[in-house]
Amino acid sequence: MKLKCTDISLGPTPYEAVVTIGTIDGGSEQLVVDRSLVGDGSLDVAPVHRNNGHVLVELPRESATGRWRVWIDSPNGD
Numbered sequence: 001m002k003l004k005c006t007d008i009s010l011g012p013t014p015y016e017a018v019v020t021i022g023t024i025d026g027g028s029e030q031l032v033v034d035r036s037l038v039g040d041g042s043l044d045v046a047p048v049h050r051n052n053g054h055v056l057v058e059l060p061r062e063s064a065t066g067r068w069r070v071w072i073d074s075p076n077g078d
Helices: none
Strands: 002-004 006-010 018-021 028-034 043-044 047-053 055-059 068-071
Touching: 002 018, 018 068
Parallel strands: none
Antiparallel strands: 002 043, 006 018, 018 028, 047 055, 055 068
């Protein structure tokens, strides 16, 4: 599943990027990911659960706040 993200900057190595993703509570999560996972302003994530137009996704790496899973608005609205 593709999730919109903002590519903030280069990561700790040339092969990594720091990205930000939005969450359903209006907040955001930052994480360092392999650059190959980021393309066209989106990040590959794994959907875990859907509920009332929201999707619980598993991130490819732990976020800066220690989260591995976050709730996002469903890209399809389902």
